[in-house]
Amino acid sequence: MSLQFFPDGRFRHFLSLEDVPHAALEKLLESARELRADALGGTALRQHLLGKTVCNLFFENSTRTRSSFLLAAQRLGADVFTFDASTSSGKKGETDIDTLKNLEAMGVNAFVIRHSENGAVAKLAEAAGPGTCVINAGDGRHQHPTQGLLDMLSIREFKGSDFSSLKILIAGDIKHSRVARSDLNALRTLGAAEIRVCGPASLLPTDGTIDGCKRFEDLDQAIQGVDVVMMLRLQRERMEEGLINSLDGYFRDYGLTQKRLALAKHDAIVMHPGPMNRGVEIADEVADGPQSIILPQVSNGVAVRMAVLKALLA
């Protein structure tokens, strides 16, 4: 049995979208959709997690995801605090598991964990006590399941819940992207008609991640007729690693401009997990244009994190 489910199929932890069945995924998305009306403020949902404690446990820095989880937990009535284990003072030579077990002993009910290593969050979930749940807020290049979930909720919001008619393109640094991996899992589960991936060969994974996808190295070809364009953030370190030659060259070949976007369906939507590198992977005109749903994605992020917290804790 997977680490993230109870024998009866309910979520025990929330670690990956890889083995989440269609029905469970739909149920989470439906719950997020219902919560959305009250997700951005107000006090309507404060009773759900009253008296529960959520700890943002970050072994790798994150400010945006942390804020989103903080607001989601707070608006459900939970107490939330951050433990920054990314600094030497936070570490103090302690093992990651000891850090988690100590905080658990203080009465933490759910941990939201980000870690730079693939699989590190699952290892911490294995160490958690029976009453404690763990949510993966991003581990290495492996998974970022709440981002995957919010992306699906956003597609549903703008394109409807039938994915079988949608052609979806994921473009950019797929090789190093936990967002892409979670999105690919979810898109397959929801039955997307066609999934395309596009990037320079140096940034396309060869580990099976994109099996079954249509693989492109030319963005102008890849984008033809798609319904959804999901752009990925390019980490500047890829240039230092020699995986790309220059940011200008990357933008020329793989940046999403209005001209390129015109090759997609006329009502295609543009997504980005943020933070954006404007002028690197996306042009201002597209980021701020009428087809961009980048900010609604962020709003949906609070709602899906609420849905996950509620599924695990309420």
Added chain:
Amino acid sequence: MSLQFFPDGRFRHFLSLEDVPHAALEKLLESARELRADALGGTALRQHLLGKTVCNLFFENSTRTRSSFLLAAQRLGADVFTFDASTSSGKKGETDIDTLKNLEAMGVNAFVIRHSENGAVAKLAEAAGPGTCVINAGDGRHQHPTQGLLDMLSIREFKGSDFSSLKILIAGDIKHSRVARSDLNALRTLGAAEIRVCGPASLLPTDGTIDGCKRFEDLDQAIQGVDVVMMLRLQRERMEEGLINSLDGYFRDYGLTQKRLALAKHDAIVMHPGPMNRGVEIADEVADGPQSIILPQVSNGVAVRMAVLKALLA
């Protein structure tokens, strides 16, 4: 129409004291005076901003001002969190506006923003959506309007609300001071009888800031017979920039000692925006003496920040 007012004269944002009319300023001060009784604790005011979210968005470090806004918002019942955009992890190559728009999309109702650049907070306010308000917590050398407001509330508390009989001295590094600029705006609006400024020539602005003020380079002359002495913090970097020769020399010429204070009116009050450099711009005997209202200023800071939050959000 100014960015910070609605057409009907209510505050839309709170960015600067420069164009705040007399009546609006008095109304804010009166609201702060009323809130003061419950500003420092208790639960009497918790209903005002229940369900609202306030984000302390700091592009430049601040711990004191941030704490003051945090407590003000919390005691009005709001949810408050800090987003530190002053670190590389906070920035991540994102534009300031994208950072704000992302947090806004998570359901932030008010941003309290500090920035190192003049006018940067107003630019962010322009980018804010219709339901979002922005409070300037200090931008470059430009404005620190809640500090100006708390200074006025403190003068009213100890000297009464009729400023037309008051001689007020602002002494120190006026050139680089956003506090001085906000204070000067408010003092003019409230009709102070006489405003004096004093500092070494290298630290007095030549940009019109002190037009209409009596300008002094000799503190012993400037302080003669004043009712209020507002000392400014001297940033140690002024020495590295060659604007002053030494901290000892600065204290000798521009430090407020008991002997110098004796040249002011016998019941003059001494103010300082903090944090103090004791032995640089102010002597211990004065900072801790009976004429100092430096700590009441801090208490008034919580009350004025409540008044501003309430004016914008309630």
Added chain:
Amino acid sequence: MSLQFFPDGRFRHFLSLEDVPHAALEKLLESARELRADALGGTALRQHLLGKTVCNLFFENSTRTRSSFLLAAQRLGADVFTFDASTSSGKKGETDIDTLKNLEAMGVNAFVIRHSENGAVAKLAEAAGPGTCVINAGDGRHQHPTQGLLDMLSIREFKGSDFSSLKILIAGDIKHSRVARSDLNALRTLGAAEIRVCGPASLLPTDGTIDGCKRFEDLDQAIQGVDVVMMLRLQRERMEEGLINSLDGYFRDYGLTQKRLALAKHDAIVMHPGPMNRGVEIADEVADGPQSIILPQVSNGVAVRMAVLKALLA
């Protein structure tokens, strides 16, 4: 009269276990024991400190102790915030007392203070106003009284409240340990039958701290027949200072292994204040073994901090 008591014997501050009378210590432990059932979550205790403000004021970094106090205060209904005065931005050239007085002027009712200097917290308590209380969260090598208290609560939980039958060993870097000093104070007050201390000569204090204790340099001898083994964390800087030769050598001579633990009473308990250096002062098999009460200590930490906050503020 001690700084930490009112004339009537109630706590004014909580600074040290050195002069806490037996009855006062028992009363605190009893209060913590009662609070324990609701200390790790829920909303049963939220009325106790409603409307009060607690400030975690850290002049030296701490993440674990800070989290424990945060949760304790929050679950009693207080507003809690952290002021990090350990960074240059936090300091800004201000004196420690000015930092405290400023925060006090914002309406802080209790300060939880950690400082790297012996006695620094007591000096801040002297500067606090009549309505403000100060809790020592660790000052230099001097005291860490809530850790001492939680250690006593943990011994009581597993060994009963009669200390007169208990042989207790404290092992490791006693010289530099504020935890050991607070534990020794409390163990004497509670009338422990025998207190042993053990460590290399370079890490045993010669300042009177261990007067009346049985002193050992050989851990195999020291541990014979004891009921309680309290291991101390070894700071890695002790090696740089030349006080120990190597971490491996330290573990060989002073690390608590299962083999060594077998020399203690068969039902002896093992304690550690955390964070642990596994393989330095303690072996995995012991840290995770059935005699370890290290995690219950952490849980008791929340309860004793609640008891202290309640004694001072409620």
